[in-house]
Amino acid sequence: MPISATVSTPRQIAGRKLPQWASILIAMALGVGTGYMIFTHYSTDDAAQIAGYISLISDIFLRLVKMLIGPLVFSTLVAGIAHMGDAKSVGRVFFKAFGWFLIASVVSLLLGTLVANLLQPGHNLGLTLPAVNAAADLQAPSFTLKDFVIHLVPKSFAEALANNEILQIVVFSMFFGVALAALGDVSKTLTRIMNELTHVMLKITAYVMLLAPAAVFAAIAATVATNGLGILSKFAVFMGGFYIALFILWCLLALAGFIFLGRRIFKLLALIREAFLLSFATASSEAAYPKLLDALDRFGVKRKISSFVLPMGYSFNLDGSMMYCTFAILFIAQAYDVELSLGTQLTMMAILMLTSKGMAGVPRASLVVIAATLGHFNIPEAGLLLILGVDAFLDMGRSATNAAGNSIAAAVVAKWEGELLSEADAAANARALDAELALALDPTHKD
Template sequence: MKRSLFTKLGSVALLAIVGLHGFDALGFLNLQAELLVLLRIIGTGIVAGFAWQQGKLSAWIFAALFIGAEVGIDAPGVAIHLDIFSKAFIQLIKTVVAPLLFGTLVVGIAGHSNFGQVGRMGLKALIYFEIATTIALFIGLVAINISQAGKGIQAPKNSISSKIELPGSAFSASVDSSKGTYVLNYKGKELSPAAPKIQQDWKKLVLHTFPENISKMVYEGAILQVVVFSLLFGFGVAQLPDRHKKIMLDWTEALTEVIFRIVGYIMYLAPFAVGGAIAYTMATMGVGVVGNLLKLLGTLYGALIAFVLLVFVPVLMICRVPIKRFFQAVYEPAMLAFTTASSEAALPKAMTAMEQLGVPQKIVSFVLPTGYSFNLDGSTLYLALASVFCAQAAGIELSWGTQLVICLTLMLTSKGVAGVPRASLVILAATVEQFQIPEWPIAVILGIDALMDMGRTGINVMGNCVASIVVAKLEGELNTSALEKQAIN
């Protein structure tokens, strides 16, 4: 009874606080700044009370969003140092990703010894990946062409290149003849060389798939290389005599159990990571960060919502997976990905959620990590949208033919950017350079890229969860009884 009363009163109070802020922002009220601060503190206290009442990790993650935003708005001097929580959380997660993938893949392959099924799963997964990412690219193109978010942006004066003549006496060079190197100086100051141009081609993409050093692939977080090595190791274990095979399987199963326990411990830090990330973002970028880029931000999130409604929902309906149950299952991993802007941070939680949803571990452990390189729905949609935005901002009219060529290019170059926050900017820079589009609009996007990265990363994780369900359904191994049981609960 007390809980129900607190929930009702708290909900009314929150609505009142939001309403007062809205009326103040619209100019209908002229509230004191101190009163607004007090109202926000009371609001975050109510949200924290809800989380305490629920006693669940997901509730605390949700509450951390509001608490972090409040700290970022009203205590920016403190908030700018709180990103250490999100950075520490991501680093801890990265330490367990490789052994987790290794253990689950080896057990899944060697434990069943069905090589034909692995091949079938890989083919079905890749076909789905390409269909989903292609649809994402076209939705991004259509959205940005409708909104025209890049139109009307003025190029910065220093973006126009011009020749500058300087007297030769102003330059000097320090030469090291033994090493064959030199340093160019201008008026006694060392000149920094231009950053190397980013080159992305199919050869590098293919070579990046194959590991050259176990330690290096783990250190660099090359997920696809870890998958390839784990597959080879699993095939090797499957060919061992039963006595040796049992030893290796027992060891990898024990390794997996230990890693999942470690993940459980790390997840207790998730609310701190989420709160710290939001607080830092609000403190460094401010509430009015969107400004003139609000249209671009709205275009991206509108396109992402359209993608969910046009792709995820129909696919789940075809697979006969309860839509509400699916979104409940992916809430925590998607929220982790959203707030930390890193898909890796959500991988262990996503794997657990899909297994609880009825997808076999062998399919989850194969499809999810593979999708992190080949099924980046949110990132590919963003890249198509952002590339055309840069052209619009620069006043360049791109024909639909050119935009389609950009899409085909992005289908290759966007692979494997899920592991690192805001790595999509690297691909965007390479794309605009390839199509002779000025790079200065990328600096404009940087102002809200953190907010955009949150959305696209969350969709990346959700997309791979859907992909695991699709493959399980096509393999006839989706555990519908588990879904029915959880729906009843």
């Protein structure tokens, strides 16, 4: 019996007339309209207060998702590793995934640097620059290779779960899953319990994801009500340049997927559209995690691969965030006429390769990483004040890119491992998932 689906339903399930991706698009449009009306009809203070109440819906939704992430990652990853059979298989998948992440990170950093140098978005802004000594009120702690390696290992599994430290949860889950696999028949009962826990977590996730359209509406409405749309015209060159770079990155990711998956990449892109839109609208790649698992199930990626690669990707494969860091730093340097040589820019990218790891789940993490990097190259930290007003709109694009990049990575690794179902088998599995989801959402059904 396949593992329960987590999210979207076809039109006939639960009486819905629209697929959820269409509901999310409509919610985004309504959110923009509602937010703009609030912004234009109320004072700045009143609009911010109203936005605070509206954002309660999206805040609750994101808290519910964060509540699920730790147990969901643990249960799916342990069950997946236990079914791999041995530590050798785990190590092979790990190094294949890590190799993909490393190449994707280098491409993202290079692309952000190249586009920022070509478009020069920071020159001739026509805006008053913040004073060089102005404070951006962002804590930018130092982050070294030693810190990163130590941070990999949790002091306490309970603490890692409480803080949603995905990478630490992955490390513990790997040990736990490998141990289960090594014990063989002795661990059958516990392995079955982990499988049952996975079913429970996915069923809870199905309920939570019903709130997605409402959360999208609230998130967009609150953002527009607070910032308005006029700010977009002031930073049109900066934002336009960044989204051009993102579009190129999307094309490169799709091309890489096409090389390894062939025409099936288009099916995958269609399946992840809900996850893409949700992460875009909520500016949270974490919100898309359950939907990505479901999309990969329907695509034919076996759960033992997707439950292993996706959590790793949330710490090692943040393509959109990494590209944004290089693009934003060069934008600030250009605005303040700070010349950065080619060697300096390559050094900056090397630093970002390290400091960007583990930023998933940390509020405004990209800004913190940028602030930490600015100090290394004597670029005014005050430049962060330039982009704070539009960061929410940019965060949407980079979060959606992170989600898309991780799903493609999982599919490619599954293909390499021979753990990708054929198209016919994947279609049959998707129908079974739809049937399970119909039962999960049927209030008259009792297990």
